[in-house]
Each structure stands twice: as structure tokens, then as C-alpha cells.
Amino acid sequence: MSETRTAIVTGAARGIGRGVAQRLAADGLQVAVLDLDEAACAETVESITSAGGKAIAVGANVADADSVESAVERVTSELGAPTVLINNAGIIRDNLLFKMTVDDWDAVMGVHLRGAFNMTKAVQKHMTEASFGRIVNLSSTSALGNRGQANYSAAKAGIQGFTKTLAIELGKFGVTANAIAPGFIQTDMTAATAERIGVAFDDFIKFSAEQIPVQRVGQPEDIAHTASFLVSEGAGFVSGQVIYVAGGPKD
Numbered sequence: 001m002s003e004t005r006t007a008i009v010t011g012a013a014r015g016i017g018r019g020v021a022q023r024l025a026a027d028g029l030q031v032a033v034l035d036l037d038e039a040a041c042a043e044t045v046e047s048i049t050s051a052g053g054k055a056i057a058v059g060a061n062v063a064d065a066d067s068v069e070s071a072v073e074r075v076t077s078e079l080g081a082p083t084v085l086i087n088n089a090g091i092i093r094d095n096l097l098f099k100m101t102v103d104d105w106d107a108v109m110g111v112h113l114r115g116a117f118n119m120t121k122a123v124q125k126h127m128t129e130a131s132f133g134r135i136v137n138l139s140s141t142s143a144l145g146n147r148g149q150a151n152y153s154a155a156k157a158g159i160q161g162f163t164k165t166l167a168i169e170l171g172k173f174g175v176t177a178n179a180i181a182p183g184f185i186q187t188d189m190t191a192a193t194a195e196r197i198g199v200a201f202d203d204f205i206k207f208s209a210e211q212i213p214v215q216r217v218g219q220p221e222d223i224a225h226t227a228s229f230l231v232s233e234g235a236g237f238v239s240g241q242v243i244y245v246a247g248g249p250k251d
């Protein structure tokens with residue numbers, strides 16, 4: 001049996017982050033459930049502890065370096081040095097380019113790119129000291145281009161370059177870095193998209209499922225399963241990869 005690892009999952013109060021946090025806890029990791037509002041993390045934490053796992057709620061804004069530093073310090077003292085990091089926190093500010101504001105651009109870059117940078121920078125010393133680390137960054141099929149998402153697709157493509165560079169720089173310390181690029185996953189984020197384009201969420205799901213080879217939309221568990229593999233002890237030779245988890249191939 002290897003030692004108990006501590007994981008930080010950002011944006012874990014709901015959606016994909018919650019699913020990943022629950023799965024890693026079921027796999028035997030201790031999990032810091034990090035999100036903007038500490039109180040909003042309670043439901044995820046409770047679901048983990050009531051199933052016999054160990055988790056704490058941590059309020060932090062990933063876009064803010066000071067907030068991230070103190071969050072990582074808290075995790076280290078309350079759970080132990082984090083050696084698994086899931087950069088999942090995300091927002092959308094969709095609009096066609098001609099209507100997109102600089103604030104829409106900056107907000108999305110701030111959470112996805114600066115957020116992943118801040119978190120990884122704060123956690124990497126614990127990984128290199130332990131000669132073990134697993135970093136999983138959430139990209140998206142939108143990295144390949146998506147109408148109304150100039151900001152988001154640029155951020156998610158940026159995440160892929162960031163991931164590959166981490167893999168190159170940190171590999172010699174026993175640290176792997178990979179990206180998961182989900183397709184349509186049923187969460188509040190896709191519900192917000194349905195609302196923005198004026199379609200009932202059920203219809204949006206049905207229409208989207210028809211376009212997906214496996215004929216269904218994804219669930220947070222689909223991403224959690226992939227994350228579970230990537231952070232596992234046995235996945236140490238898989239690094240710098242982007243895994244599309246989209247119910248079919250993507251270019």
C-alpha cells in the first residue's frame with residue numbers, strides 16, 4: 001500500500017469538480033474541496049465524509065495569487081502536503097467577438113489560465129519535494145474552436161500548452177501533467193449555455209446527444225473516471241497528453 005495522498009480539486013463545490021473530488025476520495029485520497037465560497041463546498045465535503053472519506057472545504061479564488069498561497073498552506077497543515085492537483089475551476093463569459101468585452105476576456109483568462117498557473121506554482125514545491133506529483137488540467141473540446149467562445153477557447157487551448165510545458169519541466173521530479181478535454185458534460189455550466197441561447201436544458205441535452213457518437217451527453221463521473229486513472233500511481237509514464245473525453249473522436 002502506498003502512502004495516503006492529498007489532492008486539491010479546484011471548483012469542487014459542484015459539477016465536474018465535485019464528481020472528481022468524490023471519486024478521488026473513493027480511491028483513498030484525502031481531498032481539499034476548493035471553491036470561491038467555503039460554505040458552498042460543504043455539500044461536496046459532506047458527501048465524501050459520509051461515505052467514509054476524508055475531505056475539507058477551502059474557500060479561495062484561484063485567480064488571486066495570495067488567496068491561493070494561503071489556501072495551499074492551509075491544506076498542507078490540515079491534510080498534508082498536496083501532491084495531486086486538479087485545476088478544474090472555470091467560468092464562461094460567452095459572446096460573439098463583436099459583443100465580447102475586455103472584462104469578458106480578462107475574467108475567463110484570469111480563472112482558467114492565471115488560476116491554473118497560480119495553483120500549480122503554489123503546489124509544485126510539495127510535489128518536487130515528494131518526488132511525486134500528478135497534475136490534471138481541465139481543457140475542453142472548445143480548444144478546437146467554438147462559436148461565441150473566443151475567450152474560453154483561447155484559454156482552453158492555452159491550458160494544453162501549459163500542460164505540455166509542465167510535463168517537460170517537472171517530469172524529472174516524478175511529476176506528470178495531463179489535460180482532460182471534455183465534450184458536453186451535464187452541469188450548471190452547460191445549463192447556463194442552454195439558457196443563454198434560449199433553449200430548454202432537456203432539449204439542449206437531447207439535441208447534443210444526437211450529435212455525439214455514443215448518443216449521450218457526458219456526466220461528471222465520466223471525467224472523474226479519467227482523472228482517477230491519470231492521478232493513479234500506475235500512470236507515471238503518461239504525461240503531457242490531452243485526453244478528449246467527449247463520447248467520440250475530436251481533431
Ligand SMILES: NC(=O)c1ccc[n+]([C@@H]2O[C@H](COP(=O)([O-])OP(=O)(O)OC[C@H]3O[C@@H](n4cnc5c(N)ncnc54)[C@H](O)[C@@H]3O)[C@@H](O)[C@H]2O)c1
Pocket residue numbers: 010011012013014015016017034035036060061062063087088089090091111115138139140141181182183184185186187188189190
Ligand atoms: N460542462 C462542460 O460541458 C465542460 C466541458 C468542457 C470543459 N469544462 C470545464 O470543466 C471545468 C468544470 O466545469 P463545470 O461544468 O463543472 O462548471 P460549473 O460552473 O458547474 O462549476 C465550476 C466551479 O468553479 C468554481 N469557480 C469559478 N471561478 C472560480 C475561482 N476564481 N476560484 C475558485 N473556484 C471558482 C465555481 O464556483 C464552480 O463551483 C471548467 O474548467 C470547465 O471549463 C466543462
